[in-house]
Amino acid sequence: MKNPSGERITLHLDMDSFYSAVEVREQPELKGLPVVVGSDPKGGMGRGVVSTCSYEARELGIHSGMPISKAYRLCPDAVYLRVNLKLYKEVSESIMGTIRIFADRFQQVSVDEAYIDVGDSINDYHSAILLARKIKNEVFRLHGLTCSIGVAPNKVIAKIASDHNKPDGLTVVKPEDIQEFLSPMHISKIPGIGTKTQPLLHEMGIETIGQLASSDVQLLISRFGKSGVVMHQLANGIDMREVKEREEVKSVSTEDTFDEDISDPLQIDRYIHELTEKVHESITRKHFRFRTVTLKVRFEDFRTYTRAKTLHTATTDKETIRKTAMGLMEEFLGKGRFRLLGVGVSKLEKLDKGQTYLTDYLQQ
């Protein structure tokens, strides 16, 4: 049965400080210590950021996205570890395999997050809560890691709920409790209302989700266009998106944080060239062709943007990666100095090895 705020009971599962939790699981002697996973702090001179940190590190004021140099100043004695994505992805795959079994429909949204549609068989909250407990127990029993789950009438509320009580939380928001749950929260709790939008809403006198929910939608539209409608709906707990099984996300990318910010177009060209080489080598080794090229840039003040371009046909051509990435770079050139650049490809297709040459040849 449909309800006015969405479709059906939805769970959102989020692993607790995933990267650092995996590291602690692998090295139990780190248990209880402030563990910071991110780039090399280089004795306080490092230029990258914190990816994730343990709850012990959070208590010292460290958080993800923070410059690693700042984290180091706050706590030079913390355990600093490099990001080991290969390990986290392996662990993630096996955890997602565990969760998937309980789902009618399942949508993994990142390495440590997934939506679970519990299907028609479960349509009351009591059963959904029992299921959520069972999932949490299984994840801990089989993988030794804790997660937090939100149980709610739709995706956005489930996501906000999973974040509400961490770590090892289980937060349930029934349809009749939506307003009471959302109203007092700060607007930043709505996914997608980031550091750019928040000050604009503050200017309009909107601080809480409740204020956003009761604000004039026409005014929001005049300020934010279509996004105004969406944020107004989300603030009112309305989200009609379904949990969608997605085909396996496949992408290959590489990025580099520079020791010194760069702005010289020739230097940028050279880095894009290097990143292209690495990406191309990787897809060649894995026998992929690609359709989408992505570019990531981070300015010296940490503003980070990604841009993507999808081609008409899939190719393996290296020069296409470089040219497309450079084309995407154009809008940023002359706008400031860069501390990081990244190049990637996605929409990958597996090549039949024997056809590689001919297919590519025909596409050129």
Ligand SMILES: [Mg+2]
């Ligand atoms: Mg998480």
